[in-house]
Amino acid sequence: MAGLTEFRRVGEEVRNWGRWGADDELGTLNLITPEKVAAAAGLVRHGKVFPLGVDFGSSGPQGAFQFRHNPIHTMTVDGGDADTLARYGPQWARNIVAQQLSDFFVDNPFRFNDDMIVMPLQAATQWDALSHVYYDDQLYNGFPASSVTSFGAFHCGIDKVDGKGITSRGVLLDVVAHRGSGTFLELGTPITRDELDEVARAQQVTVSPGDIVLVRTGWWGRFRQTGDGSEPGAGLDWRCATWLHERQVAAVAADNLMVEDPVSGVEGTFLPMHMLCLRDMGMMLGEYWDLEALAADCAADGVYEFQLVAPPLRVTGGVGSPVNPIAIK
Numbered sequence: 199m200a201g202l203t204e205f206r207r208v209g210e211e212v213r214n215w216g217r218w219g220a221d222d223e224l225g226t227l228n229l230i231t232p233e234k235v236a237a238a239a240g241l242v243r244h245g246k247v248f249p250l251g252v253d254f255g256s257s258g259p260q261g262a263f264q265f266r267h268n269p270i271h272t273m274t275v276d277g278g279d280a281d282t283l284a285r286y287g288p289q290w291a292r293n294i295v296a297q298q299l300s301d302f303f304v305d306n307p308f309r310f311n312d313d314m315i316v317m318p319l320q321a322a323t324q325w326d327a328l329s330h331v332y333y334d335d336q337l338y339n340g341f342p343a344s345s346v347t348s349f350g351a352f353h354c355g356i357d358k359v360d361g362k363g364i365t366s367r368g369v370l371l372d373v374v375a376h377r378g379s380g381t382f383l384e385l386g387t388p389i390t391r392d393e394l395d396e397v398a399r400a401q402q403v404t405v406s407p408g409d410i411v412l413v414r415t416g417w418w419g420r421f422r423q424t425g426d427g428s429e430p431g432a433g434l435d436w437r438c439a440t441w442l443h444e445r446q447v448a449a450v451a452a453d454n455l456m457v458e459d460p461v462s463g464v465e466g467t468f469l470p471m472h473m474l475c476l477r478d479m480g481m482m483l484g485e486y487w488d489l490e491a492l493a494a495d496c497a498a499d500g501v502y503e504f505q506l507v508a509p510p511l512r513v514t515g516g517v518g519s520p521v522n523p524i525a526i527k
């Protein structure tokens with residue numbers, strides 16, 4: 199197992215600070231050029247659409263960890279309220295909301311329903327913004343960690359990347375299918391750099407600059423069967439950050455809870471790949487992406503590249519965002 203000295207050495211090796219200017223907050227999304235976006239659109243041949251977002255509801259994958267919750271969805275206006283208001287009339291409503299709604303509903307055929315959702319931005323299918331993780335009191339590009347305040351992230355928030363879309367060529371690396379021995383990568387079997395090469399070779403797909411790489415571990419398929427969000431399975435070994443850096447990848451996403459392997463390969467720290475990707479490289483991570491239907495189609499036609507469209511919400515100062523990514527072939 200590596201130590202923190204080796205981790206810091208790798209951090210320096212992959213660090214992109216200053217590469218796109220001292221003020222840059224886009225990180226490796228800079229690698230997605232207009233030519234790349236146009237070429238990705240050219241990958242659409244059949245008009246097949248694969249939504250990669252999971253349900254945002256009470257049966258989601260959160261809850262195993264007490265600091266996050268599944269989305270709480272609640273109705274704030276229900277057209278059925280009109281019957282009550284009509285029965286009792288606006289005078290009954292010493293409640294200001296009911297008084298206002300009676301203007302819409304009483305003596306009027308018009309009805310509407312409204313709702314709201316309360317959720318961690320990390321509850322389900324998500325992008326991690328560059329401000330999500332840091333070490334040594336610095337965010338990507340050297341911005342101070344103190345710039346993330348109770349008002350939100352003043353630097354490297356998810357709102358800063360909105361201009362990029364986010365859209366590019368997507369490449370699926372179906373590691374669990376390649377291993378061929380089960381539907382889910384068991385804990386203790388991390389994905390290595392060499393294995394990523396092997397999978398790409400076997401799938402006859404080349405990862406190129408500006409790509410968004412999607413890694414399938416089978417985690418989401420298993421969660422759909424068991425409903426157990428606490429079993430982390432295996433993910434990318436921390437050194438895969440260097441693999442992504444060498445290939446000039448723009449972003450990486452997976453079908454599991456943290457992209458990287460839950461067993462840290464660096465003694466003395468948790469989630470080393472998060473720190474290298476988000477803080478040193480400026481590379482966003484996507485988590486809980488449902489790659490099941492896409493993977494089945496790729497296996498059927500042997501085509502593992504597609505147009506990927508995955509815009510985050512412009513949550514002002516957000517350190518992450520829900521997303522419903524779409525792969526189009």
Ligand code: UVW
Binds near residue numbers: 320
């Ligand atoms: C943390 O990094 C804490 O969480 P996630 O795996 O959701 O990015």
